[in-house]
Amino acid sequence: MSEHFRVVFSGFKPGTDNQAAIEQLAAKLKVSEQKVTDFTSGKPLFGPADKQKCLKQAKLLAIYGIQSKLQSQASAGTGVAQDAANERVFDALDYITSSLIRIEEKLDELEQRIDGKQVQNEQSEDDEWEDESLFSELELDSEPPKRSKKLLYILLSLLVLLLVVLGISLAFPELVPM
Known part of the structure; x- marks a missing residue:
């Protein structure tokens, strides 16, 4: 695995207008001025790269009056990937x-x-269920109509007569012709 480096901000060259340098660099890199300002605060502007590429990035920064240094990322390369994961x-x-x-x-x-x-x-x-309209159709309190007991007596007397005839026919089978 090749060793990777990162360009880190170390300061402005004496006599450099800080705001103008930030604006020019942001225009050159086509990034927001906030990102370049964050770079001057310690956040990375470029990703880890090989040494030659980082040296080119440092030269570009030097053109706009920004001093930088290279920081080794060999062991941190997997750490960065791990952090991203x-x-x-x-x-x-x-x-x-x-x-x-x-x-x-x-x-x-x-x-x-x-x-x-x-x-x-x-x-x-x-x-x-509590509604009274369901029970209004049914008259629960009314007494059932009285039936005539006359029909009951007639049926009872007919039953007794049939039982008497059955008893006679069983006792005296010769009296009943078949």
Whole structure:
């Protein structure tokens, strides 16, 4: 694995207008002035590269009055990749967590809707059973109409007569012609 370097800001050349140098460099690199200002604060402007490329970057910075130095990134190269991977993992976990929270909120909302409908249904069922209109058709307090006992006596006497005839026919089989 080849050794990588990074160009790090070390200061401005004496007699250089700082703001003008930042503006000119931002225009040359076609980046925002904020990014160049962040570079002067210690953040990287260029990614890790081989030594020749970093020397060219340092020369470019020197043209605009910015002093820089090379910092070795050999052991940190895998660290940078590891940091980037960790950053992506944390971003993914954050996304998953926020998605789970949104899903949980939706489930709670649906549960409240369902519970509300069930409560309304139960109340309407209770109201239906408590409603007096269902029982108004039935007259529960009225007495059943009195039936005539005459028919009952006739049926009872007919039953007794048939039992007598059956008893005679069993006792005296020769009296009943067949």
